Structure formats: structure tokens, C-alpha cells
Amino acid sequence: RSVPTMQTRQPLQSPMTSDRSSAAPCPCGSGSELRHCCGPVIADPSAAQTAEQLMRSRYTAFATGEARHLLASHKASAGQFSDRQVEQLKADTKGQAWLGLRILDTEQGQAQDKTGIVEFTAYYRDTADSKQGANIGQLHERSRFVREKDGWLYLDGEPLPPVPMGRNDPCWCGSGRKYKKCHLATM
Secondary structure (H helix, E strand, O other): OOOOOOOEOOOOHHHHHHOOOOOOEOOOOOOEHHHHHHHHHOOOHHHHHHHHHHHHHHHHHHHHHHHHHHHHOOOOOEEEEEEHHHHHHHHHHOEEEEEEEEEEEEOOOOOOOOEEEEEEEEEEEOOOOOOOOOEEEEEEEEEEEEEEOOEEEEEEEEEEEEOOOOOOOOEEEEEEOOOOHHOHHHH
């Protein structure tokens, strides 16, 4: 019988973060390249200078399947976690394709603060459904963060009701087009 190995908080190596030459846009919607935005924080969670930066990297980790970063940046598991926990989280998050992120509000969470709150909406599609766009959903959450000696950590989140999209609002996908001209028909 093998004993699960435990991981300590240290820079993470993964297929996504080890390729620094990738000029792909960051999934968090910042408009920056992944290698200059969330990539360094996913490789080393202590690189996050603000709570929002850590939150964006966690969204990107969900979007790219970086389960190790999700565990390493969560206060409950940051000290240590097993390879089995990583594999379980990968399996648990496999059924969603993350489509877009919108930051709604931040409170504190700057480099000089000890705590921070980031309210966001994240859009996803249930990939288990065979109809394209049939199950697009929204996660609306107020996430709490704490800064410790090794940097920012996700504490927990308060789920909130979905934010209704107005026809003339910018589309959640980050295209720059109005919602009615972009994804309204898929919702």
C-alpha cells in the first residue's frame, strides 16, 4: 500500500507554467499574455501582489486545469496536500469549460493590506451537455483572502445570486461587443 505524498508550498511546475514562451492571452480576461499575467502566480502563488491578482490566477487555474495551484493558493490546503487530492480536484472540475471572468468589486486586498475581498462573476459551460451553449452558467461569489508571510491565500467564498446581464452590457466573454450582439442567444 502506498502512502500519498504531501506537497509543501513552493513554486509549482506544470505544463502551462513551464512554457514561458507562450504568448497566449490570459484566460482571466486582463488582455495580457498568460506568461506576463497569471502564469507567474500559478507557478508561484507568493508572486501575487494583490488579492485580485491571486483571484484571477485561481480563475485561470480552473480554466486551464491547474489543480495544484488551486490547492496551493487555498488557506485550508496551502501548507500541504497530497497527489490524490490534486487528482480528485482535477476530476471534480473536469465537467466545466470556463468562458469568462468579470471583476465586480474589490475591498482592500492591496500589497499593504492583511485581508481582501474580491466580488466576481465567472461564466462556464457544462461540458457534459452535448448541445453547444445549452448549459452556460454563472458563478457569482464574494471571495475572502488573507495575506500571510508567504503571500495572499484564498480563505473562502460567499455564493451570491446570478447577476442579470442587460442587453447593452459588455458581453461576459470579453469580446468588447454588447451582450445582445454576442452571446445573448446562447443564454
